[in-house]
Amino acid sequence: MLTDARLVAAKDLRIELRSRVTVSQVVPFAGLVLVLFGFALDANRPTLDLATSGLFWVTVLFVAIMAVQRSTAVETTDGARRALLLAGVEPGAVFIGKAVAVAVQLLTVEVVLVGGIVVFYGASIEEPFLLASTCLVATIGIAATGTLLGALVAGVRARETVLPILMLPVLAPVLLGATRAFDDALGSVAVNGWSWLAMLTGFTAINIALGVLAYGVLLEET
Template identity: 60%
Template sequence: MLADARLVAGKDLRIEWRSRVGIGQMVPFAVLVLVLFAFALDPDRGILTRATAGLYWVATLFAGLLAVQRAFALEAAPGVREAMRLSGLDPAAWFLGKAAAIAVQLLLLEAVLGVGVVVLYSADLQGPLLLLATCLAATVGIAAAGTLYGVLAAGLAVRDTLVPLLLLPVLAPVLLGATRASESALGNGVGDGWSWCGLLAVFAVLYTMLGMTFFGTLLEET
C-alpha cells in the first residue's frame, strides 16, 4: 500500500514540478496575502506582530484550498479517473498519495511564509521545535481533510465554490490549534502550546483514518 501511495504522490509532485503551477501561483498568492494583511492592519502599530500566528495560518489555509483544488483539477480531464481506477490502486493508498503530495507542497509553502513573517512582520521564533511539530501536524490535518473533501466535490461543476464552503468549517479546529500553538512558540501565547499541538495530531490521525475509509466509496462508479 505504501508503494502505491508513493506512486500517486510521485505522479502528482512530478506534474507540479514540471508545470510549476503550484510553485508559481500558490506561493506568490500566499505571500501576497501577507502583504494585504499589512495593508489592512497598519504595520506600524504592532498589530501585525501580535497577530502573526493567526495571519500566518489564515494565509496557509487559503493557499491550502488552492492546493486541494489543484490536486483534483489534475484528475478532472476525461478518462483520467477511469485510468486511475483501472490501474488497480488501493483507494486508501490513492488517498494517502494525494494527501502526501498536498502535504509536501504545503510544507514548502509554510517554509516560505515562515521567512515571510520573520522579514515582514518581524516575528521572533522562540520555540523552533514546537513550531516544527505544529507545522507538521497541522499540515497533515489540512492535507487529509482537504483530500477527503476535495474528492467529494471533485466531479461537480460547482467544486470551486463548494470545496471552500465544505472544507473551511471543518478546518476551523486546525486554525484554532495551530494559531494557539504558534503563538506560544512565538512567545506571546497563553496556555500550553504542546497540548494544542496534540489536538492537531488527533485531528490529523482522525481525518487520515476517515479519508482512508471513505475514499473508495467516493470514487465508485455510478
C-alpha cells in the same frame, strides 16, 4: 498499499514540478496575502504581533484550497479517476499519495511564509521545535481533510466554489489549534502550545483514518 501511495504522490509532485504552479503562482500569492495583511494592520503594531499566527494559518488555508483544487482537477479532467479504479490501485493508497503531495506543496509554501512573518512582521521564533511540529502536524491534517473533501466534490459541477465552502468550516479546528500552538512558539501569547499540538494530532489522525476508509466509496460514487 505504500508502493501505490508512493507512485501516486510521485506522479502528483512531478506534475506540480512540471507545471511550476506552486513556485510561480502559489508562493507569490501566499506572499502577497501576507504582505497585504501586514499593510492592513501595520498601523497598529501590537495588533499585528498578536494576529501574526492567525494570519499565517489563514494564508495557509487559502493556499490549501488552491492546492486541493489542482490535485482534484488532475484526476477529473480527463477521466484518470476511472482509470485508477480500472488499474486496481487501492483507493486508500490514492488518498495517501494525493494527501502527501498536497502536504509537500503546503510545507514548501510554509517555509517561505515563516520567512515572511520574520522579515515583514518582525516575529521571533522562541520555540523552533514546537513551530516545526505544528507546521508538520497541521499541514498533514489540512492535506488529508482537503484531499477527502476534494474527492467528495469531484463530481459536482461547481466544485471550485463548493470546495472552499466545505473546507473552511471543517478546517476551523486546525486553524484554532495551529494558531494557538504558533502563538506559543512565537511567544506572542502565553498558552500551552503543546496541548494544542496534541489536539491537532488527534484531528489529523481521525482525518487520515476517515480518508483511508471513505476515499474508495467517494472514488466509486462521484
